[in-house]
Structures are given as structure tokens and as C-alpha cells.
């Protein structure tokens with residue numbers, strides 16, 4: 161697995177902890193089932209949780225302030241549910257790190273970032289076939305999207321609105 | 331017509347560059363075919379039986395003469411000299427090479443066109459009433475809303491990997507000419523009791539394997555609140571639409587399984603979770619877009635044209651053509667003219683590059699440079715002066731484009747079927763041709779009156795067979811092409827799914843079977859009773875007997 | 886459209902579309918060809934499996950897409966696909982006979998290939 165974000169390939173400061181795991185993880189990513197116990201026994205803001213793309217906001221919202229990271233699993237690149245879950249979590253106020261885990265492809269980098277993800281944990285095979293340069297290029301391929309209200313502040317609709325108000329005509 | 335502003339133009343160019351990069355990465359192996367497929371589909375590129383196929387978006391069916399000329403150029407330079415207009419108001423080229431597609435997209439971008447989201451599991455190109463802005467029965471022109479949705483849905487970060495395709499249609503008229511109820515989502519511009527215009531939203535229609543009629547989920551959505559509402563619908567569908575079975579993945583199945591009320595409740599809950607106010611100033615955007623459609627300089631003309639009336643009285647062929655082809659324009663002295671792409675025995679919806687160029691010239695001379703594509707695979711010249719109709723007809727006749735069969739039995743909708751399509755189970759075009767030959771006589775067609783035959787080459791129903799007055803579905807039976815015939819479908823505001831008449835028949839038997847049905851209708855109809863009304867009055871069973879040949883009069 | 890080993894009726898040939906052009910191609914003794922007459926005919930299951938493996942390799946190397954075996958019957962004019970779908974696929978749209986394989990051949994001739 162390789163971890164990619166806006167700046168490039170990064171070392172992962174988190175590690176996976178399984179329920180019966182006795183190793184001490186500094187910054188564990190735990191399954192949803194063991195989240196409560198982990199949170200009670202650790203410093204806040206050091207714990208991440210991994211959820212499937214059908215998890216609900218209601219399950220996670222009570223822990224938003226304690227969680228450092230939420231990792232959402234994409235079972236296949238063609239399964240776009242993770243994008244909606246990320247968006248729902250951001251809408252509900254989650255400010256921690258959002259990670260997409262699974263076989264996303266470089267061409268989805270822009271989608272993931274816009275929906276609120278910060279980083280992608282991609283399988284080695286994909287990361288090797290599609291070096292970071294491809295992710296960077298694909299991520300930047302549409303410099304000004306239409307949609308307003310997604311993570312990038314600027315949009316075509318917003319530019320037009322500003323132009324109407326005579327504020328900016330970049 | 332809508333003209334791209336610099337943002338639209340820049341976006342489309344970036345999209346071309348993005349696709350060029352994707353093609354290069356496919357060729358050098360960074361992208362596997364599995365990874366590339368959804369990317370090429372989202373750019374309208376299919377792999378068919380014999381070659382790739384490129385589907386070009388004609389947003390809400392509006393096309394300019396300049397654009398049609400560019401399509402002709404592409405047909406000659408990169409394809410085999412013709413294109414195919416489809417039931418979703420698009421144009422398909424059947425022979426492009428993958429390596430040429432980026433160049434084709436550049437040529438399209440030169441004339442404000444693209445292939446964005448004409449396929450794939452995303453929000454597809456928006457369709458509309460082909461008489462938008464022209465029809466007298468219109469509350470409001472639906473094109474600005476359609477254009478707003480086109481922009482909002484383009485390269486959407488959240489809704490580009492949906493469970494399945496998502497098709498949207500818009501109409502502003504009392505009569506449904508856009509097949510609203512067969513769409514995943516449809517918007518009808520309506521007025522509330524206070525007289526304000528707003529949107530009625532229908533969800534969950536669709537044809538394919540499990541045909542369903544769309545249901546109203548909001549009877550009045552105030553203007554200015556459309557995009558958040560669409561976002562909420564899409565979010566519910568993206569999260570909950572089925573992904574375990576591709577045949578159950580359309581929104582119609584979700585709505586059907588959880589029920590309309592539950593679906594509505596989820597959408598409303600989702601709406602509460604997001605900013606209730608549109609992040610986009612929709613009113614200002616709609617006004618900006620509408621300006622582009624309002625620039626038409628109509629002449630002040632009398633409602634009645636003596637020249638037209640005289641020509642009609644003088645020339646019976648012209649009168650027959652005018653009878654089927656003319657649609658009343660809201661502006662005095664003008665007509666919208668439907669031009670049939672269904673020559674008797676021809677391929678429905680096909681047009682050669684030569685015809686495209688000629689047609690572009692005619693659009694400029696007679697229709698203020700504007701053209702519309704209809705879901706029945708015909709073209710429309712939307713703004714023709716009544717005074718010019720006869721001159722136009724003569725020119726169309728020279729180009730073999732004056733077939734007087736619009737709305738009649740030989741105005742057949744047919745999908746590409748097994749002549750092109752990799753998913754097909756049987757051919758559909760040769761069936762259309764055979765029926766067209768059988769009923770080609772102009773007098774006989776006029777005698778039969780309005781009758782819609784729709785043919786699909788497999789259960790996916792691209793040819794809309796479910797909603798044909800007579801529907802034909804091509805299947806494979808014991809190693810042979812076999813055709814099921816349905817009766818009583820309706821594609822208008824009275825949308826209905828046709829009923830199966832009996833066991834499949836062979837290709838050779840289809841024209842006879844249709845003839846038995848038609849003869850039964852002719853024998854049993856009341857004066858001036860259209861086919862579909864007679865079917866409703868008499869019931870399908872009577873026609874089934876005629877179809878099966880178990881009735882004396884059918885012998 | 887792939888045929889499972891148990892079900893497949895021999896002989897078979899390997900058909901695909903060229904990745905770059907989309908043209909229908911067949912696997913022959915000298916590699917991929919547009920000429921059905923030069924397709925390698927597998928008479929036994931071993932040879933058919935080899936062809937299938939060749940198809941998979943060719944797809945992995947970005948040469949072709951949608952490679953699969955089709956059942957044929959040998960005729961004096963060369964292999965004839967048993968299923969009508971594959972017959973259409975090898976000849977072109979039945980509605981435009983002039984736009985089928987002959988169009989490609991004519992184009993190639995015009996280009997002096």
C-alpha cells in the first residue's frame with residue numbers, strides 16, 4: 161500500500177490495529193467495532209477508524225472530536241459510495257483527516273479531493289502502474305470545475321457570481 | 331442558442347486534454363482496459379461489434395448549422411461519411427479509431443460541442459422537448475434549466491461513479507414530448523396556485539429490463555432550489571442504489587423497493603443535512619443562460635400566409651408533407667418543421683455527411699441557423715417562415731429529405747441492434763426497413779394515421795419498444811433471431827408499457843404480423859379514431875387474436 | 886461471449902478488436918490479422934486453450950481488447966462462424982454491405998498499404 165496526498169507519496173504515521181492486537185500502536189487505525197474501547201484507553205486525537213462505505217454519519221458523528229482520522233474503504237474504483245460518505249461526513253462537521261482506502265485510480269484523485277478526502281491509500285500495483293506524477297496531473301486536469309460547495313472554494317459558478325458583482329474578473 | 335462563455339470553453343478544452351492523457355496512458359499500459367472503460371464511456375466512447383463508437387452530445391437536442399457542418403467534416407475525415415441520430419437526441423459515429431478520438435474532441439470543442447457523459451454510470455446528457463422555446467403550450471422554455479443541469483453535472487466529483495447511468499429530461503410544456511416518465515429523473519416546469527413557475531420532479535422511470543413509469547416526488551419545487559434538491563436525490567441514490575446486480579442498479583429499482591414515500595423522506599432528510607440554500611445563484615445563472623436563447627430576431631408576420639395556402643392547394647404532395655411535418659410555432663407566421671430521417675426502406679436516424687452539409691445550408695437559409703434533434707430520430711427546423719415552406723420542401727425533396735411520414739407507421743424508431751451493437755441479441759434496423767417497405771405507400775400510411783413502431787435489438791430497450799404503440803423486441807431463440815411484439819405502449823403524458831401479444835416470430839414474419847394488427851385496427855376503428863385510442867377501447871386481447879391469426883378477418 | 890472449455894464446440898478461432906483502431910482482428914500464424922481466412926484454427930482443446938492464453942496475453946500487452954474464442958465451421962472460403970452474431974461481427978453491418986470489411990480493405994488499398 162502507498163499513501164498519496166496533495167503533496168506526493170507519504171509515509172504512513174498510522175498503523176492498522178486488529179481487535180485482539182496486543183502491540184502498542186502509537187497511532188492505530190481500528191475497526192468501527194472496537195472504536196469505543198480504543199477511544200477510552202487512549203489519548204484523544206490519536207485514533208483513526210476504518211469504515212466500510214455503507215457506514216452512517218450517525219455512527220461516527222458522536223466521536224468526531226476524538227477522532228484523528230476516518231478511513232473509508234473503496235471495494236472497487238467503480239463504487240462511488242465512498243465519495244458520498246466523505247461528503248456527508250464533511251457536511252456533518254468532521255474536520256479530521258479523511259482517507260480513501262482501496263483500488264482508486266489516478267483519474268479519481270480530483271473527485272476524492274473535492275469530496276473531502278485528504279489522502280489515498282492505494283494498492284502497490286496501482287501506485288506502481290500509475291506513478292505519483294500521473295495522480296498529480298489527473299488531479300489538476302480540470303483547473304476550474306463547475307460545482308460550487310465542494311472542497312475547492314473556486315468554481316465556475318462562483319467566478320460568474322463574482323463577475324456579476326464586479327468583484328473579480330480573473 | 332447557448333454560446334459557451336470563456337469558462338465553459340476552457341472547461342471543455344481541459345476535458346479534451348484530460349481524455350488525450352487518458353488515451354495515452356491506456357496505450358502505454360498505465361491504465362488497464364477495466365480501468366479505462368469507465369473513463370472512455372464517460373466520454374461517450376463505446377466498443378461495439380466492428381469498431382469503437384463515439385456518441386456526441388447534442389445537449390437537449392439543440393444544434394446549429396455550424397455545428398452540423400463540423401459533424402459532417404468529422405464524418406468524412408475520421409469516420410465513414412455518415413452519422414446516426416439517437417433516441418436521446420445525440421449523434422453517433424460508428425467507426426472512429428481510439429487514437430483519433432482526442433482530435434475529434436478538439437474539432438468538437440471548436441464549435442462548442444463535446445461527448446461528455448453521453449455514456450457511463452454518471453449523470454447523462456440532459457434531453458428536452460424538441461419544440462422547446464417554440465411550442466405554444468409551454469409555460470416556460472426548459473432549455474435554460476437543462477443547460478444549468480448540464481453544467482452542474484459535468485465532471486461531478488461525487489456523482490461520476492453511480493450504481494448505474496442516470497438520465498434526466500426536462501420539459502416546460504403541457505404535452506410531454508420528451509418521454510419524461512421513462513427517465514431516471516424528469517423535471518416539468520409547472521405553475522403553482524399563486525401562478526409562480528416552479529418544478530415538478532419525477533423520479534424512477536426507465537425502460538430496459540424492468541420498465542417503470544416515473545413517479546412524482548415533489549409536486550412543486552420553487553425556482554432557485556433545484557440544485558440542492560438534485561444533489562440530495564443523487565446522494566440518496568449513490569449511497570443506496572443497488573450495486574449487487576447491474577440489472578437492479580437503476581434508481582427505479584431503489585424507488586420501487588423502498589417505496590416513493592420512503593424515498594421522498596430520505597431526500598428531504600438529506601436536504602436538511604445540507605445547506606438549504608443553493609450554493610449557486612440559480613436565478614442569476616438561469617437568467618444569464620436564458621439571454622442566450624432569447625436573441626432570436628423574429629420578423630413581424632401575419633398569422634396566415636397566402637403563399638403557403640396557395641401552394642398547399644396547388645400541390646397535393648406538398649400538402650401531404652405539410653400535414654405531417656408542420657408544428658405550430660408560438661410566433662405568428664412561423665412554423666417548426668420536422669424533417670423525417672426515415673426514408674422508406676432506409677436506416678432510421680442515419681444521415682450522410684453530404685446531407686448534413688446541405689441541411690446546414692437549409693437551416694441557415696430557412697431557420698435562422700438552428701436545428702433540433704428529436705427523440706424519434708428526426709430533425710427539426712424550428713423557425714421557418716410559412717411563406718418559405720414550399721421553397722424549403724422543394725430543396726428537401728432534392729436531398730431526399732422530404733419523406734412525408736412524420737408520426738406515421740414508417741416513422742420507426744430503431745436502435746442499432748446487431749448490425750453494430752455488441753450487446754444485441756438480434757438485428758433491429760433490417761426489421762424497420764422491412765416494415766417501412768411494406769407500408770411505404772404514402773396513401774396507405776396516411777389512411778392508417780398516427781402509429782408509432784419502436785424496435786430494440788435486446789432487452790436494454792434503447793429503441794423504446796416498451797412505449798411503442800407497437801413495440802418490437804429482438805431476441806435469440808434456438809440460434810435464430812426472434813421478435814416479440816407488444817401492443818399499447820405510449821410515450822406521451824399518458825405513458826404506458828405495451829403488453830406482449832404472443833410468442834416470438836421470425837424476422838420474415840414480422841411485416842405480416844404487423845399487417846394483421848393494422849388490418850384489424852382498420853376494420854374496427856371508429857371514424858378518425860387513432861390507432862392507440864382504438865387499442866385502448868377494444869383491448870389488447872382482440873388484437874392478440876388478430877396477431878395470432880386465429881380470427882377470420884385476419885386471414 | 887467466451888465459451889467455457891467444456892461447452893465449446895471445436896474448431897475455434899480467436900477474435901478480438903484492435904486496441905488502437907477498434908478493427909476486428911483474428912489471431913493467425915503471423916500474429917493478428919484482419920483477414921478471417923488467415924485465422925489459426927484450433928482443432929483440439931489444447932490448441933484452443935493456447936489461443937485463449939494468447940488472447941489474454943495480447944490484452945495484457947495493450948494490443949487488443951475483448952479477445953475471445955468463437956466456434957467456426959471450415960468451408961472452402963475459409964472459417965465460417967457458427968453463431969450469427971459472430972458472422973455479423975466478421976462481415977460488418979448487414980445493412981451496409983459496402984461498409985464492412987471491404988471498406989477497410991479499400992481504405993487500406995487507397996492508402997497504398
Ligand code: HEM
Pocket residue numbers: 376378383415416417418422494495512513535536537538539576580744745746750751752753790791792793794
Ligand atoms: C450501440 C451501443 C449501445 C449500447 C452498448 C447501449 C447500452 C444500453 C444499455 C446497457 C441499456 C440498459 C440500461 C439499463 O437498463 O440500466 C440502454 C438503455 C437505453 N439506451 Fe442504449 N445502448 C446503445 C445504443 C443506444 C442508442 C443508439 C440509443 C438511441 C437510439 C440508446 C438509447 C438508450 C435508451 C433510450 C435506453 C433506455 C433508457 C432506460 O433504460 O431507461 N442507446 N442502452
Ligand code: SF4
Pocket residue numbers: 745746747748751752753754755786787788789790791792793
Ligand atoms: S437495445 Fe440492445 S441492441 Fe439495441 S442498442 Fe441498446 S443495447 Fe444495443
